[in-house]
Amino acid sequence: QKEVEQNSGPLSVPEGAIASLNCTYSDRGSQSFFWYRQYSGKSPELIMFIYSNGDKEDGRFTAQLNKASQYVSLLIRDSQPSDSATYLCAVNNAGGTSYGKLTFGQGTILTVHP
Amino acid sequence: GAVVSQHPSWVICKSGTSVKIECRSLDFQATTMFWYRQFPKQSLMLMATSNEGSKATYEQGVEKDKFLINHASLTLSTLTVTSAHPEDSSFYICSAESAGLEQFFGPGTRLTVL
Numbered sequence: 001q002k003e004v005e006q007n008s009g010p011l012s013v014p015e016g017a018i019a020s021l022n023c024t025y026s027d028r029g030s031q032s033f034f035w036y037r038q039y040s041g042k043s044p045e046l047i048m049f050i051y052s053n054g055d056k057e058d059g060r061f062t063a064q065l066n067k068a069s070q071y072v073s074l075l076i077r078d079s080q081p082s083d084s085a086t087y088l089c090a091v092n093n094a095g096g097t098s099y100g101k102l103t104f105g106q107g108t109i110l111t112v113h114p
Numbered sequence: 115g116a117v118v119s120q121h122p123s124w125v126i127c128k129s130g131t132s133v134k135i136e137c138r139s140l141d142f143q144a145t146t147m148f149w150y151r152q153f154p155k156q157s158l159m160l161m162a163t164s165n166e167g168s169k170a171t172y173e174q175g176v177e178k179d180k181f182l183i184n185h186a187s188l189t190l191s192t193l194t195v196t197s198a199h200p201e202d203s204s205f206y207i208c209s210a211e212s213a214g215l216e217q218f219f220g221p222g223t224r225l226t227v228l
Contacts, residue, residue: 043219
């Protein structure tokens with residue numbers, strides 16, 4: 001079983017719709033969870049992170065964490081064609097504000113079509 | 115956000131030669147730097163973690179004698195791929211972390227070994 005699993009997609013949504021990206025992880029000791037966006041040929045850029053159970057909103061993005069189910073998701077509201085990219089879920093075991101060593105999922109390809 | 119640079123951005127070399135990749139944190143001091151490798155259509159795989167002034171910690175399966183890491187200062191880490199072979203062709207990405215701050219990724223270096 002992979003440590004961090006994502007559906008590779010591709011996930012295709014129409015412009016303006018909500019895109020829902022999911023991620024599960026195997027290590028119950030994981031404490032910090034991150035969502036990165038990666039455009040083709042570029043390095044990842046951080047969208048947001050979440051530490052606590054529940055929802056965390058930042059603009060059009062909402063991260064949801066359920067530690068009991070070992071599940072973290074990312075919702076993108078009002079999806080735009082510019083959101084088309086690969087979305088990477090990453091986890092680590094570092095507590096507090098230390099980001100530390102990240103384990104990445106394989107990424108989900110999102111395509112937003114006009 | 116903080117800026118991390120990598121040099122070169124791409125390199126083509128002959129099989130058997132060595133290639134050095136530099137990773138610099140431009141506007142902050144990085145206590146820890148990480149080196150990742152990403153093959154086409156795959157996720158980032160952590161190769162090693164380096165702390166300034168100490169030996170790097172390599173992930174399982176990564177040959178430390180082949181991938182030499184030097185973290186000589188708080189703003190510079192280098193990865194040298196020794197005796198490179200075509201199977202080492204990949205996208206190499208570094209990231210830098212300062213205690214209490216997020217992990218910032220460099221733009222990546224695409225290595226092609228002929």
